[in-house]
Amino acid sequence: MDLATLMGLVLVIAALFIGILTGGGDFAAFINIPSLFITVVGSIAATMVAHPKDKAFKIVNIMLSTLKEPKLDHVSLIQTMVSFSEKARREGLLSLEENLESIEDPFMKKALQLVVDGTDPDLLRNMMETEMELFEEELDGERAVLESAGAYAPAFGMIGTLIGLIQMLKSLNDPETLGPSMAVALITTLYGAILANGVFLPMAEKIKKRRDILVLEKRMILEAVLSIQAGENPRILEEKLKSFLPEKERQAYEAASQEATA
Amino acid sequence: MDLATLMGLVLVIAALFIGILTGGGDFAAFINIPSLFITVVGSIAATMVAHPKDKAFKIVNIMLSTLKEPKLDHVSLIQTMVSFSEKARREGLLSLEENLESIEDPFMKKALQLVVDGTDPDLLRNMMETEMELFEEELDGERAVLESAGAYAPAFGMIGTLIGLIQMLKSLNDPETLGPSMAVALITTLYGAILANGVFLPMAEKIKKRRDILVLEKRMILEAVLSIQAGENPRILEEKLKSFLPEKERQAYEAASQEATA
Amino acid sequence: MDLATLMGLVLVIAALFIGILTGGGDFAAFINIPSLFITVVGSIAATMVAHPKDKAFKIVNIMLSTLKEPKLDHVSLIQTMVSFSEKARREGLLSLEENLESIEDPFMKKALQLVVDGTDPDLLRNMMETEMELFEEELDGERAVLESAGAYAPAFGMIGTLIGLIQMLKSLNDPETLGPSMAVALITTLYGAILANGVFLPMAEKIKKRRDILVLEKRMILEAVLSIQAGENPRILEEKLKSFLPEKERQAYEAASQEATA
Amino acid sequence: MDLATLMGLVLVIAALFIGILTGGGDFAAFINIPSLFITVVGSIAATMVAHPKDKAFKIVNIMLSTLKEPKLDHVSLIQTMVSFSEKARREGLLSLEENLESIEDPFMKKALQLVVDGTDPDLLRNMMETEMELFEEELDGERAVLESAGAYAPAFGMIGTLIGLIQMLKSLNDPETLGPSMAVALITTLYGAILANGVFLPMAEKIKKRRDILVLEKRMILEAVLSIQAGENPRILEEKLKSFLPEKERQAYEAASQEATA
């Protein structure tokens, strides 16, 4: 569970709730199904025109994915890679085959499989970098779907309000209904603004940040596998990987290492 | 047929339809030929000033092209390239000449023709990369036309509304006509917003995404042809190409391969 | 004559004309000299602050230049370069000196002059690339002038409208004059929107697109001259240059070649 | 203390204070707790959805960090590095070990530790560049949090105003309350504009500028350490580092050097 996403969404709703409550608390005044229809269907429809089928039809899945936090354990990642490095030096690269089974991360598994298969280092780097690139493009494509939805939501909000205003102005005979009609027209703009700024755009940003973190992890894995293949000293590998860690995680790693040694 | 584009456009219309229906259903109030003229002609005119003749005059073709989905079959692409690789190793590069006829993709055809002609690998890569670059620029040029139209449509929508407002304000003697006049003025803004956000901008985005996919395919083909020319092992070629596939297609490819072997 | 630019400008005017006509046709209501003065002088003045003297003072020339279409004949360009390549192989590089006179394009002339002078290939490439870079910067500078004007025109339109509104509100005693005063205030915004979206911004975009086309041509010329200097096979040169052509022009070139051979 | 940040914030408040005072000085009219709640909680909530937990939950710390000025003393940095360079040439690289204790900057400490440990120069550069990259990403992540907050604050300001307007329009029976209700609705927009333009966005910009300065310093340190490791002449090192200084600091450095010599 991504706590920040969840708490953020809850707080967005709380902010709106408080805003309506202190203004009189007439919640019914803020619910209008046709307005919701125009904003949600309109912005998702435009997103479908804008994106390839395999991305556009998964927009709900993409949104849900921002609620799940990817597992990242750099400390044990380094420990694993260093232990593989030591084993490879002692017993040869082929000995890593028996560890392949227990590896969960498909990127690491594939890279090590290639090492065990005796793949040429340049080809291995080339193939794994293509894989990383595709991974980046996959997440960028998901982000782009949410960014499109976030751009079209306020636009369809405004379109809905314009439709409401035009209808109101056409029959401007009863000044008593002017206010309520305009209120209804403005609800569509409100929906568009909330959807874009409370949901679509922040979720798109989260996917972008997550991509950076996951790509960094993949870079660490690739660096480590290439070092193992080249038969580099495990201590050097450890140093290299540690330079990828922020200060705090580095201390955690060192604490964990000393425990292991003790 | 690109299902996402089609469904998206249908849903955009549905959203507008519902919006008008629930507001009273006076569809006639939303049709105004001069407003349509200003928005459509104005935004296309500005696009013609902005772009080269050969692109600007094709705007309708470009829009229609987003409805056609490009055929992409990575599984059979890899199978074809691997079979060519095996054949070239067995019978020599010249033996590929007899396969040239049956190749539909002009990019693949040209690259293989160059291999058969004994072109120097560096020159071949250089020429095919120029071709890829031109292909990218072609699609970027088409996208830019729709992006311009999408930027000028709301601008001319606003220009039309300003023209309407100025005329309305000049003769502000009859308050009864104020509302309807303003409604007419706002229709142009509505048209501009719908055209930009429901049609031009999403279509431009689709062309951009499609370009990325098609360029990736061309990169796979070029990679494969260079590997064939270099006489690389077909297994290595297969592995290289498979690293371009997303997880799902990779499984499809492996399933297809096993069937072929079985 | 650049047909697209011209037709675009005519259609922009037509769209505005129709818009005013159908709203009553009171053209006089849309002419206001002080509003025109604020928008035009204001946006050009800000452009003068923003750009170097030699660009800012040429804004009218730059605008007119978008009406002239650059001559581009890739078919005869390739034919010329291939014929030079053949001649150089037969009679030596020095023999090209007699052709220099008849070359109109200054970029091609300079490059070939350097070849005839026996300039070192690296130096030649270096010098011609500097020249290309300067050419790009020159056109980018022109485009930037129009982009600035396109950004400042709506801003000064709004400034003019604010001035009008403030004056109107100060003397809000006669409700009868309210409408007409506001109409006059809005005209400045209208002028700014038309100037930016119908003139400045589309022209800036055209210059950008044109730059891309002209730089591609220069790249073809440089590629060809370097190939001639290196004594490459004219057939290879022909192939290289053909890969710069889009499909349609390539067919035109092949048709022209066959005629020439026949 | 970063004087510019502090004075800027004080002046922003002064500008608002004067603005309210000259308009009648009714400060109470500008305080509205629910409006504040919607803007502050809404924009921070959206920022939490948008960013990873470890950044989003630190937004207050990040804002406070713009008030602390990083210590930068290029003159003594160069003197230190040159003195290390001289010592290393006289007494060997290992002699630097005794200086490690007294170094405060963790980046410089780590780099010199690696030198003393006899790390291979390429590996050292590689590791320290990874470290610099992570440092940049850390600050970019902090900046992105404030930029998000700065983008969502005006959006939630508008959302709050829309909520207020809709409530006001629903009950448009008493024209006397129209004005005050609208005033309350507008306060949320005001809060959003102040938060974004007076706090979040300028602070984000400051972090960006600070990053550039700190990265430059790290580049100087890395350059110096590699020069020391390579046993370069201390005079050359001095010249290299001096070319990183702006004119004014260079004169300060030279003045300081002459004093030291005299």
Added chain:
Amino acid sequence: MDLATLMGLVLVIAALFIGILTGGGDFAAFINIPSLFITVVGSIAATMVAHPKDKAFKIVNIMLSTLKEPKLDHVSLIQTMVSFSEKARREGLLSLEENLESIEDPFMKKALQLVVDGTDPDLLRNMMETEMELFEEELDGERAVLESAGAYAPAFGMIGTLIGLIQMLKSLNDPETLGPSMAVALITTLYGAILANGVFLPMAEKIKKRRDILVLEKRMILEAVLSIQAGENPRILEEKLKSFLPEKERQAYEAASQEATA
């Protein structure tokens, strides 16, 4: 004196003057000290939060600097460099020492000093490129200050108008004062728009353009000094430098050269 900047600023004022004059000429209606205070102090305060002390406190100097035109004389620059090249070939690199005194440009002076000192060419290029980079960053920093001011000015203009509107709406009892109060509120928006679009943003753009020109000149000098150090033929140096000149200056240079020879 930069004529374009000066004339631009004068014309901006003229446009505003004419606009007010034709609307009745009530200049007093457009002067409001508190509005000016909010806009100017607010936007400069936010700029101070956003930028490092040494840039933010120099904003007036930076603005004045756009009025001074940098001296650029490419013709004499090339003549000087070619004469140095000839002298160095005849009398050795050390002979340039006597010319150092008379060189005004500090960049050229430093580069030639390094040549005379017998600095290694790679180190020289490295050091001078660091210097160029710092120069670019210096001007980019100045530009960024004006861009920030240009972004915050309309924001504080809007903040001032919101403050005015809220105060007006709170006491909406006297319809007679409605108009004038609103006029005063709008003045702050007007000030923000004028400051941003007539002063800050165009000046930022001018600094950007100027940077490009000055960096090009530095590139010419560095290219020339490296050529002199390498002992290249002065004619080749001349050709290299001439390719940096636009067509018009090239003709001026050739005219000047022929005079010199004659």
